[in-house]
Amino acid sequence: MLKYLDRLEEIIIAFLVGAATLIIFIAVLHRYTAGLAIPGLQDWLLEINLGWAQELCIYMFVWMAKFGAAYGVRTGIHVGVDVLVTRLPDTWRTKCVLLGISGGIFFTGTIGYLGGSFVWDNGMHYAVYNLLGLDVSEVIQGPITPDLEWPTWIIYSAVPLGSFLMCFRFMQVGWKYFLTRELPQHDEGHVDGLEENTDSVDSTDKTDSGAAQKLDHETGGGGAK
Numbered sequence: 001m002l003k004y005l006d007r008l009e010e011i012i013i014a015f016l017v018g019a020a021t022l023i024i025f026i027a028v029l030h031r032y033t034a035g036l037a038i039p040g041l042q043d044w045l046l047e048i049n050l051g052w053a054q055e056l057c058i059y060m061f062v063w064m065a066k067f068g069a070a071y072g073v074r075t076g077i078h079v080g081v082d083v084l085v086t087r088l089p090d091t092w093r094t095k096c097v098l099l100g101i102s103g104g105i106f107f108t109g110t111i112g113y114l115g116g117s118f119v120w121d122n123g124m125h126y127a128v129y130n131l132l133g134l135d136v137s138e139v140i141q142g143p144i145t146p147d148l149e150w151p152t153w154i155i156y157s158a159v160p161l162g163s164f165l166m167c168f169r170f171m172q173v174g175w176k177y178f179l180t181r182e183l184p185q186h187d188e189g190h191v192d193g194l195e196e197n198t199d200s201v202d203s204t205d206k207t208d209s210g211a212a213q214k215l216d217h218e219t220g221g222g223g224a225k
Contacts, residue, residue, distance in 0.1 A: 002172075009071055009165070016064040020057045027053035052147040059145075059155050066162025073104070073169035076184030094181065101174040108167035115159030123153035 027050045034045040072078045085096050123142020130136050143152050177183055 112163035
C-alpha cells in the first residue's frame with residue numbers, strides 16, 4: 001500500500017513541475033509572438049487569452065511545494081544541522097532524534113488541522129452541503145480566484161493535504177528509526193529511475209586490482225628495483 005502512495009506522490013510532483021513549466025513556456029512564447037506584426041497570425045494570437053496562466057502556475061507550484069516537502073521527509077533530502085546531535089552518546093542521540101521527529105509530527109499535524117478548518121469554512125462546507133442536497137441558505141459559499149474563477153477552498157486544500165501527508169511521513173520515519181536506529185539518507189550521486197551500470201564498475205575494479213598486482217610484482221613486493 002505504501003509503495004502506491006509513494007508512487008502517487010512522485011507522479012503528482014512530476015506532473016505539477018512539468019505542467020507548470022510547459023504552461024509558462026507557452027505563455028511567454030504567446031506574449032512575444034503576439035507582438036510581431038504578422039497579418040493574420042497576430043490577430044489570431046491576440047484573441048487567445050492566457051491571462052490565467054500566471055495564476056495557475058503559482059497554484060501549481062504551491063501544491064508541488066507542499067507535496068515535495070512530504071517527499072523530502074521520506075527521502076531525507078531536507079537540510080538539517082546535526083553537528084551537535086552526532087557527537088552525543090547513543091542514548092542521548094536517539095532521544096534527540098525522536099524529539100525532533102515528534103516536533104515535526106506535532107507541527108505538521110497542527111498546520112494540517114488548522115488548514116483543514118480554514119478550508120472547510122472558506123467554501124468546502126458549502127460545496128459539500130450543496131453536493132449532498134442539504135440546506136445551504138445559512139452557509140457561506142466562499143470566494144473564487146481572480147482569473148480562473150475557481151473556488152479558493154480547492155486551491156487552499158494543498159495546505160491540509162500536504163501537511164497531513166508530511167505528518168504521516170514524519171511518523172513513518174520516526175517508527176523506522178525507533179526500530180532500526182536508521183534515518184533516510186539522500187545520495188546526491190543517485191538519480192531515481194536510473195540504474196547504475198554495475199558491470200562497468202566491476203570491470204574498473206578488476207582493472208585497478210590487476211594494475212596494483214602488476215606493480216607489486218615489478219617492485220618485488222614493496223622494494224623498488
